[in-house]
Amino acid sequence: MDKKHLAIAVAAAFYGSQAVAVELYNEGDTTFSVGGHVSVGLGGSEQGETEVQQVSPRININATQDIGNGYTADAKGEWALNYLEGGEETFTTRLGYIGVSHNANGRGVVGTQWSPYYDGAGIADLPIAFANDFLYDDQGPLGTARAERMISYRNSLNLNDAGVVSFGLGWQGTTTGETWNGANAEYDDRVQIALNYSIMGVGLNYAYNTGDVQVGAFDETARSHMLSANYGIYGDGLYVAVVYAMNDYMNQGLEESVAIEGLLAYALPSSLNLSVNYESVEDDKNSNTIFSQMALQAEYNFTPTFVGFGGYQFDLGNDIDEPEDDKWIIGMRYYL
Known part of the structure; x- marks a missing residue:
């Protein structure tokens, strides 16, 4: 695994969209840091009230250790914060895993983590205010974003001037206690594979995800073929x-x-980042639009750790008689 891309993989695994972390310990071959962000905004919609909202705040701890023979172990725990309401749900688990990486032999991870499928499917899931919904809303047990109890492996091959080829594999065992359309569901073994080709700032991705879903007499195989492409750095x-x-x-x-997601963004030298994104989910069998929406957004870095953001999301309509609901938010994010 190329050193540059190994470093990118470890950094992405540690911080995701987090810009910074505070290193509390660095002695010999061991490091320990704390990160996350507090994000709040004032938002509302046509169908809802204007109110103060939290925007996916989190706190995490990260550690690395050189374990010899070119291998590095790392561990991460991350928890979502519900600081507006508190109570028993103040902290809920987002991530928790142990990984081992090697420059040539790749990277293996065990635990709750960002999945190989998300490596390609999440490339448009970047703006603060409004981003990808379909990966989270009802696909969680299928590991399309954060994947619980997953074992994954990633590696890459540097082709020098011809670019870099990377791949990822993921497996989740049988899971019970989930719901499907409000009913108790059981998910059998789920597997996924992801491929990436990168050259000159362009990335091309393919991922396949599959697993059986059982709800009473309903027993079907869920599967997804995902194609994506990106250019530049957000x-x-x-x-x-x-x-x-x-x-x-x-x-x-x-x-x-x-499901379709598109993102076009341009960051000015003044640290103002402007973007427009589009997302839709279609019932392909019945030719019905389940939802479609477009958002205009802006983010401004006052400092590397303090970001202001705002966005307006237009509901472009659907074919299932759900009322349209434009949404807006303006807020701030402080990285720990």
């Missing part, structure tokens, strides 16, 4: 990303569906 000049997923039983209640 927050540094021009960034473009497109995600296209062809699904069977991935979206709850839909036998066949197509």
Whole structure:
């Protein structure tokens, strides 16, 4: 595994969209840091009230240790914060895993983590205010974003001037206690594979995700073929990303569906990042739009750790008689 891309993989595993972390300990071959962010905003919609909202705040701890023979172990725990309401749900688990990386032998991870499928499907899931919904809303047990109890492996091959080829594999065992359209569901073994080719700032991705879902007499195989492409670095000049997923039983209640996400962003030298994104989910079997929306957004880095953001999301309508609901928010994010 190329050292540069190994470093990128470890950094992404540690920090995700987090910009910074405070290193509390660095002695010999061991490091320990704390990170996360507090994010709040004032938001509302046509169908809802204007109120103070939290925007995916979190806190995490991260550690690394050189374990010899070119291998580095790392561990991460991350918890979502519910600081507006508190109570028993003040902290809920987002991530928790142990990983081992080697420059040539790749990286293996065990625990709750960002999945190989998300490596390609999440390339448009970047703006603070409004981003990807279909990966989270009802596909959580299928590991399309954060994947619980997963074993994964990633590696890459540097082709020098011809670019870099990377791949990822993921497995989750049988899971019970989940719900599907409000009913108790059981998910059998789930597997996924992800492929990436990168050259000159362009990335091309393919991922396949599959597993059986059982709800009473309902027993079907959920599967997804995902294609995506991106160019540039989000927050540094021009960034473009497109995600296209062809699904069977991935979206709850839909036998066949197509999900689309697109993002166009441009960051000015003044640290102002402007973007427009589009997302939709179609019931492909019945030719119905489940939802479609577009958002205009802006983010401004006052400092590397303090970001202001705002966005307005237009509801572009649907074919299932759900009322349209434009949304807006303006807020701030402080990175720990």
